[in-house]
Amino acid sequence: DAMVIQNPRYQVTQFGKPVTLSCSQTLNHNVMYWYQQKSSQAPKLLFHYYDKDFNNEADTPDNFQSRRPNTSFCFLDIRSPGLGDAAMYLCATSLPFGHLNTEAFFGQGTRLTVV
């Protein structure tokens, strides 16, 4: 059974129209990550949560926001999507740094198309 679930798998949005991507986990992991992956590139970390503590990467555009209302769910909000935001968005979870179990679990990803 999938332990990290992303919805939807495919999302088409209009240029400038706000869009929300969802990630849920059944692992009770403290840390949840959002990555952006463009074609033929490595996934790029946008931000991560350690419990409710939000950690933004320095080069993540302000257009990208995130919410984590509880341990299980984390949302990625793109306030005004541009054509350059079309990508695969990956959610991952893990236990925190220092824990003996260092394994990460990945969702299936959401492929975002901006038209």
Next chain:
Amino acid sequence: KNEVEQSPQNLTAQEGEFITINCSYSVGISALHWLQQHPGGGIVSLFMLSSGKKKHGRLIATINIQEKHSSLHITASHPRDSAVYICAVRSNTGNQFYFGTGTSLTVIP
């Protein structure tokens, strides 16, 4: 410079061939993942390694911590193995993962 480098970037093999994909990293790590990503698909974790060697069916992964190098081997390759294989490492200083750009594997029948 990327913290994780993979080679080759692209690989085409005949069905049945033995395949090796290499990963070198420059940061201190607590674990290394080998991941598989099919076109348009999400990521599946194949292995997590912190030392030595692991084997799952036709897949073998090794890591040399001193040399900061890992290899993924596929024995008796099959067209369904065609995918992008990504090496990712977990930093030993915080909640950070670093990803390689992936190796695109095509296995021809």
